Amino acid sequence: MEALTENIDLESDEGSPLTLSHSTNAKQSFQFETSHTSGDRLSVLRELQLTAFHSIYIVLFKAKINVLLPFGPLAILLHYLTGQHGWVFFFSLLGIAPLAERLGYATEQLAFYTGQTVGGLLNATFGNATEMIISLYALKSGMIRVVQQSLLGSILSNMLLVLGCAFFTGGIVHYPKVQVFSKATAIVSSGLLLMAVMGILFPAVLHFTHTEVHFGKSELALSRFSSCIMLVAYGSYLFFQLKSHSNLYDSIDEGRENNGEDSDGEVPEITKWEAISWLTIITLWVSVLSAYLVDAIQGASDSWNIPVSFISVILLPIVGNAAEHASAIMFAMKDKLDITLGVAIGSSTQISMFVIPFCVVVGWIMGQPMDLNFQLFETATLFITVLVIAFLLQEGTSNYFKGLMLILCYLIVAASFFVHVDNKSDDD
Known part of the structure; x- marks a missing residue:
């Protein structure tokens, strides 16, 4: 046991x-x-x-241009502390400039994930976000002439200054080589710009020839009808560009890739969702600064003794087109002129065929008499500019001299608006 x-x-x-x-x-x-x-x-x-x-x-x-970012909050502080409109306008311009450039950068990063054709369209769209936000704030305040002149100035700036600087720098960097781009896409863009000139020209001619059936009303009705037609045309153009004839916009770039010319090995620096988030944040901040900018335009004109037309046509678009300016020059230096045209001419096409008609329709909804009568001087300037661009693009080639001509043409336009007195009631 x-x-x-x-x-x-x-x-x-x-x-x-x-x-x-x-x-x-x-x-x-x-x-x-x-x-x-x-x-x-x-x-x-x-x-x-x-x-x-x-x-x-x-x-x-x-980016070095981001040293200007603190001027945005400084402009808001000056608005509430001093009320000096000249300085508020100046610092708002300085604060919006880096934001416009960063919008272009975020759009370029997003273009890595969407492709070149859609990327060029996105670049033009978000590059015009600054002008659209400023225009909507001005339209809400009843400043119709500021809306018309700032959008006109954006078209002129893109076609003459942005494209001219891109052609000039690209021609210098790649001298003595002649840069080429797709002639077919340039002809389509030129045709759309001429259609936009037609839509803007007829209300002005109707007004200044005193041939309206109902004075003041027929011009507005024609503008609203033409705006709806232009919006339909722009929608058809997007379908043509992205779906039915997308091969026209990819042909030259695909040829370069097949020949191994596009081998710079670029990679995105931020992810797709980071790019989308930054686009949202920057657009909201631009909208905030735009409100203070629009409120200070008249005061800045009085304090600086500069015509409102010069501020609207020259100063505002130069800041608003900072994104397009940087992008177009960068792509031209890399010998990617098809993307350069998509940014510069595509931006002008988008403003003339979408943003301007869109503002007319929004003004119609708001009860603001926004029309397509840009007055005789502005309409003639736009018409001549589109003709110059159409002639320069018809060969499908670019060099530094063409760029220099466009820059000098823009200087003439800027000097003309500096001595131009905007008097809408003058029918002569």
Whole structure:
């Protein structure tokens, strides 16, 4: 009996360390899994933090033009503390300039994920976001002439200054090579610009020839009807560009890729959703600054003794087109003139065929008499500019001299608006 008892005790004693060791191993494995899971979470959080800091650094600190960003909040402070409209307008312009350039950068990053054709369209669209926001604020305030002149100035700036600088720099960098672009797409864009001139020209001619059926009303009705037609035409153009005849817009770029010319190995610096988030944030901040900018236009004109037409046609578009300016020059230096035309001429087409008719329709909804009568001087300037561009693009080639001619033409236009007195009631 004693031996049996000792045997049982031995078995029980031998089993207990096995049980203890098994439970100890289970606890250790559970602690290891827990620590491993928490370590994964910490690593994921660190990666997210590093990604966020990297995105903020790339967008807000890397570009040298971002040193102008503090002028935006400074303009708002001056608006409430001093009320000096000249300085508020000046600092608002300085604050919007880097935002417009960053909009273009975020759009270029998004273009890596969408392709070149859609990327050029996005660049033109978000590049015009500044002008559209400023126009809507001015329209809401009843400043119809500021809306008309700022949009006209944006078209002139894109066609003459932006495209001229792109042709000039591209011609200098690639001298003596002659740069080429798609002649077919340039002809389509020129045709749309001429259609826009037609839509803007007829209300002005109707007004200044005094041939309206109902004075003042027929001109407005014609403008609203023509705006709806222009919006339909622009929608058809998007379908033509992106769906039915997209091969026209990809032919030259695909040929370069097949020949191995496009081998600069560019990669996006931020992700797609980061680009979309930055586009949203920057657009909201531009809308805030635009409100203070529009409120200070008249005061800046009085304090600086500069015509409102010069501020609207020359100063506002130069700041608003900062994104297009930088993008067009960059692509021209890389010998990608098709994208350059998509940015510069595409932006002018979008403003003339979409933004201006859109503002007329929005003014119709708001009860504001926004029309397409841009007055005789402005309409003649636009008509001559479109003719110059149509003649320069018909060959499908570019060089530095063509760019220089466009820049000099823009200087003539700027000087003309500096000495131009805007008097809408004058029908002569």
